[in-house]
Amino acid sequence: xxxxxxxxxxxxxxxxxxxxxxxxxxxxxxxxxxxxxxxxxxxxxxxxxxxxxxxxxxxxxxxxxxxxxxxxxxxxxxxxxxxxxxxxxxxxxxxxxxxxxxxxxxxxxxxxxxxxxxxxxxxxxxxxxxxxxxxxxxxxxxxxxxxxxxxxxxxxxxxxxxxxxxxxxxxxxxxxxxxxxxxxxxxxxxxxxxxxxxxxxxxxxxxxxxxxxxxxxxxxxxxxxxxxxxxxxxxxxxxxxxxxxxxxxxxxxxxxxxxxxxxxxxxxxxxxxxxxx
Numbered sequence: 271x272x273x274x275x276x277x278x279x280x281x282x283x284x285x286x287x288x289x290x291x292x293x294x295x296x297x298x299x300x301x302x303x304x305x306x307x308x309x310x311x312x313x314x315x316x317x318x319x320x321x322x323x324x325x326x327x328x329x330x331x332x333x334x335x336x337x338x339x340x341x342x343x344x345x346x347x348x349x350x351x352x353x354x355x356x357x358x359x360x361x362x363x364x365x366x367x368x369x370x371x372x373x374x375x376x377x378x379x380x381x382x383x384x385x386x387x388x389x390x391x392x393x394x395x396x397x398x399x400x401x402x403x404x405x406x407x408x409x410x411x412x413x414x415x416x417x418x419x420x421x422x423x424x425x426x427x428x429x430x431x432x433x434x435x436x437x438x439x440x441x442x443x444x445x446x447x448x449x450x451x452x453x454x455x456x457x458x459x460x461x462x463x464x465x466x467x468x469x470x471x472x473x474x475x476x477x478x479x480x481x482x483x484x485x486x487x488x489x490x491x492x493x494x495x496x497x498x499x500x501x502x503x504x505x506x507x508x509x510x511x512x513x514x515x516x517x518x519x520x521x522x523x524x525x526x527x528x529x530x531x532x533x534x535x536x537x538x539x540x541x542x543x544x545x546x547x
Contacts, residue, residue: 359388
């Protein structure tokens with residue numbers, strides 16, 4: 271059953287209060303069904319009293335594409351899907367992207383479509399390819415972290431996490447451990463598709479959120495492709511999923527993690543998943 275959400279100013283403020291109060295903010299008063307659905311979706315993501323949480327977000331077309339063959343991804347998500355992404359950024363401690371996404375899109379990774387603070391910006395760059403002047407590394411008072419597999423100096427203010435790669439890749443489990451040690455409890459893995467797939471196959475994603483916009487692209491990169499294809503549908507992940515209408519987009523909220531009281535719907539963590547996008 272699909273639920274419609276409405277993120278009114280009062281309900282968003284309550285969610286932000288829930289984040290800052292570490293789960294102790296009382297949620298009293300009459301709420302509409304749409305506001306209740308918004309709390310159901312975003313409330314657990316805002317809490318800080320339930321332990322670390324890792325989210326992944328994909329915005330895609332009806333045919334599962336995230337961009338055209340030329341790489342144009344600007345209008346894949348509708349306006350409400352974009353607002354949803356910015357709400358997620360406002361609720362997490364850090365946003366993680368791979369170097370391919372950083373090089374191709376040069377994203378700001380800031381919160382602009384809702385009230386809330388900007389998260390730390392984290393780039394996985396095994397070979398040290400990202401230029402120092404790239405948008406995710408700009409100095410604006412927000413934490414900037416780059417995970418590298420090489421000894422490349424970075425400008426002052428950029429935190430460098432040096433991890434030893436294997437076969438040109440950095441273990442998702444090692445990345446996650448290092449980010450937790452850096453004080454980042456709630457993380458959003460935002461892109462690209464290969465980076466999300468690497469964390470997913472490693473069993474490190476608690477919630478996978480997929481927004482689908484009513485557009486058919488016909489060709490281009492897909493939202494999610496794992497390294498090890500399954501042979502039968504009996505092997506497919508079938509997470510417990512809630513479906514929400516955001517307005518312009520439909521959201522599939524897939525529960526993959528124990529942190530929300532259910533067993534993971536993914537295999538045990540793999541140490542060799544590739545992260546290159």
